[in-house]
Amino acid sequence: MKALFLAGGNGTRLHPLTESVPKPMVPIMNKPLIERTMVDLKKFGITDIVISNCYKPYYMKKYFGDGKKLGLNIQYVVEDYPLGTGGAIKNTESHFDDTFVIFNSDILFDVDIKKMLDFHKSRHALITIAVTEVEDPTVYGVIDVDQMDYAVSFKEKPKLEDVSSNFINAGIYIFEPEVFRQIPAETVVSLEREVFPKILDNGGKIAVYKNGGYWMDIGTPEKYMQAHKDIMNKKGTLFNSYFNKRNVIIGENVSIHPKAVIEGSVFIGDNVKIGANVYISNSVIGNNVTINPECKVIDSILWDDVNIGRDAKLYSTIVLSGSNIARNSVFSKTIITSKENQSIAI
Numbered sequence: 087m088k089a090l091f092l093a094g095g096n097g098t099r100l101h102p103l104t105e106s107v108p109k110p111m112v113p114i115m116n117k118p119l120i121e122r123t124m125v126d127l128k129k130f131g132i133t134d135i136v137i138s139n140c141y142k143p144y145y146m147k148k149y150f151g152d153g154k155k156l157g158l159n160i161q162y163v164v165e166d167y168p169l170g171t172g173g174a175i176k177n178t179e180s181h182f183d184d185t186f187v188i189f190n191s192d193i194l195f196d197v198d199i200k201k202m203l204d205f206h207k208s209r210h211a212l213i214t215i216a217v218t219e220v221e222d223p224t225v226y227g228v229i230d231v232d233q234m235d236y237a238v239s240f241k242e243k244p245k246l247e248d249v250s251s252n253f254i255n256a257g258i259y260i261f262e263p264e265v266f267r268q269i270p271a272e273t274v275v276s277l278e279r280e281v282f283p284k285i286l287d288n289g290g291k292i293a294v295y296k297n298g299g300y301w302m303d304i305g306t307p308e309k310y311m312q313a314h315k316d317i318m319n320k321k322g323t324l325f326n327s328y329f330n331k332r333n334v335i336i337g338e339n340v341s342i343h344p345k346a347v348i349e350g351s352v353f354i355g356d357n358v359k360i361g362a363n364v365y366i367s368n369s370v371i372g373n374n375v376t377i378n379p380e381c382k383v384i385d386s387i388l389w390d391d392v393n394i395g396r397d398a399k400l401y402s403t404i405v406l407s408g409s410n411i412a413r414n415s416v417f418s419k420t421i422i423t424s425k426e427n428q429s430i431a432i
């Protein structure tokens with residue numbers, strides 16, 4: 087089975103994290119989110135991948151190339167202008183002639199695609215949508231489901247008073263290629279607002295798969311932080327895939343001063359220098375990072391090429407690539423960017 091990644095959104099709600107990288111390339115535990123998802127698909131025998139993108143398209147192509155290094159075969163379909171989720175799928179029609187799976191690229195999830203496919207076949211559906219339950223359905227696509235687990239209606243980003251179901255579209259779909267016939271070509275089309283309702287109107291069956299595990303949309307900085315917290319707090323089964331059952335992962339060419347203390351779940355990349363009396367807990371340290379003596383890094387995420395000046399303290403803070411934190415500074419619940427070390431409250 088082949089997979090399609092919808093990766094053309096411009097990630098506005100995740101600014102400033104998405105100012106320099108497209109949303110699917112935002113690092114989760116020091117690796118682009120989409121890389122982790124794609125590599126994980128190999129366990130279901132999925133290695134043929136199409137990425138549909140639009141915003142900063144060359145970034146991904148440059149990073150992944152044809153995917154061979156990751157044991158994948160990646161092809162790219164680039165839009166001149168955003169076609170919407172439905173239009174983007176239609177635009178990839180020539181790549182698919184059999185049942186295939188589609189993913190939104192901004193989600194962290196634990197769904198057994200093999201089991202979902204078996205369910206899809208057993209329901210003889212045109213489309214199967216994975217759903218999840220969330221606290222605030224108003225920022226997602228709400229799906230009303232019948233007793234046989236078929237969708238009966240869709241409400242995209244409904245007002246609270248219109249929310250009639252706890253199930254939201256998780257952004258993971260199994261599609262039969264017949265669906266392409268129901269989407270107009272070279273037209274801006276929304277999958278959620280137009281294609282799904284049209285299929286139901288035409289009598290097509292859309293099944294709903296409720297058996298997924300952990301799910302998180304990393305669409306905002308708060309959710310980006312939450313996803314890391316969940317991994318570190320061993321929520322669901324995600325921790326094992328990131329930490330291989332060890333609490334601390336240390337990359338290559340890392341020097342840690344004997345008087346530094348590392349506690350909790352900590353992920354350290356390559357070429358990192360950690361000075362004397364530094365304290366790090368529940369944090370991610372990217373590649374090429376220097377943490378000078380006496381610093382504290384707690385519940386924080388440091389991207390690559392970062393320098394933390396002596397005696398600086400970071401609490402629940404995201405430090406973007408290329409930033410230089412002045413000595414003695416203290417940041418809490420802040421995003422720091424390399425642009426004149428601008429800081430933004432989370």
Ligand code: GDD
Binds near residue numbers: 093255
């Ligand atoms: N190629 C392409 N072209 N991709 C697009 C376009 C486009 O014009 N617009 C959006 N995408 C991609 C985004 O990059 C993202 O991976 C995915 O499609 C969904 O777009 P978002 O902008 O993230 O949508 P959302 O989060 O508001 O809502 C969607 O996801 C929710 C789950 O996270 C909907 O599918 C909701 O129904 C769903 O609940």
Ligand code: MG
Binds near residue numbers: 192305
């Ligand atoms: Mg989204």
